[in-house]
Amino acid sequence: MADSSGQTSTMSEQEKRASIGLAGIFSMRMLGLFMILPVMSLYTEHLDGMTPLLLGLAISVYGLTQALLQIPFGLMSDRFGRKRIITIGLLLFIAGSVVAAMSTTIYGIIAGRALQGSGAVAAAVMALAADLTLEQNRTKIMGTIGISIGLSFGIAMVLGPILASIVGLSGIFWFTAILASFGIVILHKVVPQPAKLTVHKDAEPIPALMGKVLKDGQLLRLDVGIFCLHLVMTAMFVVLPLLLRGKLGIAAEDHWMVYLPVLALSVAAMVPFIIIAEKKRKMKVIFVGAVGTLSAACVGMYFFSGQLWGMLFMLWLFFTAFNLLEATLPSLISKIAFAGGKGTAMGVYSSAQFFGAFCGGLLGGYVWDAVGLSEVFLLCAAVLFVWFIIAFSMQSPRHMSSLLKHVDIQSAEQAKQITDKLLAVKGVLDVGLSADDSTAYLKVDNDLLDESAVDAILS
DSSP: OOOOOOBBSOOOOHHHHHHHHHHHHHHHHHHHHHHTTTGGGGOOOBBBBBOOOHHHHHHHHHHHHHHHHHHHHHHHHHOOOOHHHHHHHHHHHHHHHHHHHHOOBBBHHHHHHHHHOOOOOOHHHHOOOOHTOOGGGGGHHHHHHHHHHHHHHHHHHHHHHHHHHHHHHHHHHHHHHHHHHHHHHHHHTTTTOSOOOOTTEEEESOGGHHHHHHHHHHHHHHHHHHHHHHHHHHHHHHHHHHHHHHOOOOOOTHHHHHHHHHHHHHHHHHHHHHHHHHTOHHHHHHHHHHHHHHHHHHHHHHHHTOHHHHHHHHHHHHHHHHHHHHHHHHHHHHHOOOOOOOHHHHHHHHHHHHHHHHHHHHHHHHHHHTTTTTTTHHHHHHHHHHHHHHHEEEEEEEEOOOEEEOOOOOOHHHHHHHHHHTTTTEEEEEEEETTTTTTEEEEEEETTTOOHHHHHHHH
């Protein structure tokens, strides 16, 4: 199958291998990180030096090192090679897992988790994915990687409590190290070697564009949103496992029986809202409503923290809104970011996400220590209410999609001429041309777009 420019839109064998391999690397790494969330507070009570604040730090410190290093790792991969940097990142992740597995104090766990986070390979993996795919197939591989992360979270919530009951917390860290080792094997045996390294504005941060992204008020609202979302999620998991075991009397090894139906039903419940947001163009209404629902669910968890069915309902409500927002926020970034700025916008967004997780662990531990376990949910509700106010003030996003096309640019004058012609095409809303990777980055309205006219100009 070919598009009107003569380029195939069916993924080649190389692209399929890259998609499967890189999604596997991402999912193995994230599975190891996520499995800690539902079990850390249950299996660290015996460790030397243990306090609620240090427990929160142990859960979340990986977010700090991830936030600080993920953009530099991506930039280093441009210079030193994708696979080399990804390998170094995975080795750091393995080293952190081993340190945590062998630790007998909370301080050792914190050091191991920080080292795990320092292997921040997300941007480098995305850049490698872009190197190995044609422009028109790039969203497919990015989508596959995104789905693998979501599946990893669900599997980790179920597998973590089961595995911890058998091998303990140290066993989970050893298992995580083994997963990352398999990731290195997949990287070098399954993922193809790119013919050349190219800077892709849609897949990785560009330092020259950072200022423009940081000055965009609409993008900053989304960055604040993902910061709040992961702050709340991490803070909640500092205390939720303890409440399930203590107030609700559910044995630690049975916590998966709570997470499995709650997550499965929440995913099913969010699908209609995603369809309404996209098809009916009700994105802002659904988005703001989900933030409000999330805040209300946290208030509900405070009041029902000692009642099983009330707590289960509030958890279902929380994860329905949480999963909806996790799916919606990247879509909004893609819609709002200027043409050619998506990679940079996503880099800032990811850093805000990881920094939110770091702050969430600290605040969750602090509030638990200072006030109590259940009061952490009130902290979460307050943070989400602030986000609700910010989200309410955002502009309704235009119904835009990103479109990438190959283009050969010989001069700045030619680039300006092509840009002017493209902007005159019906359905083309924004244009960014890049001579570095021979790509035209377009923001388009698919319902109005005359793609044949776009192809005629670019060819």
